[in-house]
Amino acid sequence: MKSPAKNYDPYENVVDVMEKAVEIGHINKSMFEIIKNPQRETKVYLPIEMDDGHVEVFEGYRVQHSNIRGPFKGGIRFHPDCNLNEVKALSVWMSLKCAVANIPYGGAKGGIKVDPSKLSKGELRRLTRRYTFAIAPIIGADTDIPAPDVNTNAQTMAWVLDTYSQLAGKPSPGVVTGKPVELGGSRGRNSATGRGVYFSTKFLLQEEGKDIKDASVAIQGMGNVGSNAARIFYHRDIKVVAVSDVSGGLYKKSGLDITDISDYLETKGNLLKDYNAPGVEHITNEELLTCECDVLIPAALENQITAEVAEKVKCSYIIEAANGPTSEAGDVVLENRGIPVIPDIFANCGGVIVSYFEWVQNIQELTWSRERVNEMLADLMSKAFMDILSVKKECDCTFRMAAYIVALRKLVYAEEIKGIFP
Numbered sequence: 061m062k063s064p065a066k067n068y069d070p071y072e073n074v075v076d077v078m079e080k081a082v083e084i085g086h087i088n089k090s091m092f093e094i095i096k097n098p099q100r101e102t103k104v105y106l107p108i109e110m111d112d113g114h115v116e117v118f119e120g121y122r123v124q125h126s127n128i129r130g131p132f133k134g135g136i137r138f139h140p141d142c143n144l145n146e147v148k149a150l151s152v153w154m155s156l157k158c159a160v161a162n163i164p165y166g167g168a169k170g171g172i173k174v175d176p177s178k179l180s181k182g183e184l185r186r187l188t189r190r191y192t193f194a195i196a197p198i199i200g201a202d203t204d205i206p207a208p209d210v211n212t213n214a215q216t217m218a219w220v221l222d223t224y225s226q227l228a229g230k231p232s233p234g235v236v237t238g239k240p241v242e243l244g245g246s247r248g249r250n251s252a253t254g255r256g257v258y259f260s261t262k263f264l265l266q267e268e269g270k271d272i273k274d275a276s277v278a279i280q281g282m283g284n285v286g287s288n289a290a291r292i293f294y295h296r297d298i299k300v301v302a303v304s305d306v307s308g309g310l311y312k313k314s315g316l317d318i319t320d321i322s323d324y325l326e327t328k329g330n331l332l333k334d335y336n337a338p339g340v341e342h343i344t345n346e347e348l349l350t351c352e353c354d355v356l357i358p359a360a361l362e363n364q365i366t367a368e369v370a371e372k373v374k375c376s377y378i379i380e381a382a383n384g385p386t387s388e389a390g391d392v393v394l395e396n397r398g399i400p401v402i403p404d405i406f407a408n409c410g411g412v413i414v415s416y417f418e419w420v421q422n423i424q425e426l427t428w429s430r431e432r433v434n435e436m437l438a439d440l441m442s443k444a445f446m447d448i449l450s451v452k453k454e455c456d457c458t459f460r461m462a463a464y465i466v467a468l469r470k471l472v473y474a475e476e477i478k479g480i481f482p
């Protein structure tokens with residue numbers, strides 16, 4: 061096992077956790093060897109003419125982990141620290157997530173090593189189109205379907221869709237999900253991951269015999285996932301005591317005004333460090349992770365809850381809205397401290413579930429109402445949670461182990477019935 065922080069290796073981390081689940085869940089070890097490695101790793105170099113005329117070359121990735129249960133599926137991330145190893149781990153989490161959610165997809169992930177805050181809108185558009193052009197031969201509505209992730213959104217997906225459709229010579233809405241509703245996106249996709257985070261919290265607290273209305277929540281990250289989750293909690297009168305973004309956090313024991321904070325982020329486009337309101341304290345991201353709250357929701361990046369942080373958290377429960385926010389060592393500490401963790405592969409699966417609904421609408425040329433989408437999301441997540449609970453009881457293990465066992469059994473079974481090729 062790697063020590064946390066600087067030596068953190070997300071791919072090694074996910075493989076270690078899978079290996080533990082293989083032991084506990086009595087999973088076929090030889091077939092698991094197939095699941096350990098991605099089917100294909102693609103690295104591309106993207107020359108872009110910047111606004112001042114000079115050329116910069118960016119590095120991009122698409123890792124296709126598994127398509128044994130259906131087409132590859134997973135988001136595209138723009139981040140200066142993005143690298144092949146991170147994308148590889150994220151692609152594995154996608155395969156596990158789609159299996160837990162019981163949707164007919166495999167797993168993939170893409171990314172570009174770039175700080176998008178330093179690029180103009182025109183530069184970002186050219187970079188996204190160039191990246192799409194480079195990976196076009198390996199994506200498609202029935203092969204690999206990208207979606208938004210960190211620092212990408214419906215606008216980014218509109219550029220991916222248009223570039224791909226130009227190359228295909230026809231509108232190809234099913235090639236990408238999370239696109240604007242006007243271009244074939246699904247109602248409810250934008251808020252789906254945050255909504256799923258709310259369902260995960262509700263299911264866990266119900267299981268623990270607690271009323272979600274009495275809970276206080278702290279959320280790290282106020283992007284697509286964190287801000288939608290915060291709004292959903294707030295509109296159900298659940299106290300959100302702390303939120304943060306990359307610039308720092310805000311804390312108010314009696315509960316923050318999430319509508320005011322969301323309006324500030326949307327209309328002013330400023331960072332939370334510049335937000336001020338009566339009774340609101342400014343805190344650091346580490347203080348957010350260790351603040352007094354019932355439910356802690358990391359919704360930013362990987363490796364936030366290291367062993368050191370895990371020793372200090374004061375929450376009773378953790379819901380992993382981000383992918384990989386808890387390191388393996390952090391997880392051991394939380395288990396020893398008796399703090400239940402709802403793992404990422406279930407807690408944030410609402411996004412890919414509604415992506416699946418979007419894709420189904422696209423290929424059938426249908427449009428569904430927001431109410432229908434939200435109801436179907438609740439239904440799939442509730443069934444998936446029941447599956448996890450049942451394995452948790454069978455194997456007497458943590459929620460993370462149970463979710464991994466549910467997923468790995470499906471992936472390994474699919475490999476077994478297919479048989480080795482050739």
Ligand SMILES: NC(=O)C1=CN([C@@H]2O[C@H](COP(=O)(O)OP(=O)(O)OC[C@H]3O[C@@H](n4cnc5c(N)ncnc54)[C@H](O)[C@@H]3O)[C@@H](O)[C@H]2O)C=CC1
Pocket residue numbers: 208209210211212253280281282283284285286304305306307345359360361362381382383384408409411412
């Ligand atoms: N967008 C989606 O539908 C899904 C996203 N996820 C995962 O959720 C997490 C967040 O994704 P999005 O909300 O889409 O990204 P986003 O780009 O919309 O927002 C990220 C947020 O995290 C903050 N942040 C960045 N670095 C930080 C740091 N070092 N400390 C604290 N805050 C920091 C940013 O300021 C921003 O508020 C990621 O792990 C992503 O992979 C998972 C499932 C689906």
Ligand SMILES: O=C(O)CCC(=O)C(=O)O
Pocket residue numbers: 133134135136154157205206207208209237238383408409411412413415
């Ligand atoms: O909606 C999707 O296809 C995938 C979203 C994503 O990247 C994730 O769940 O981590």
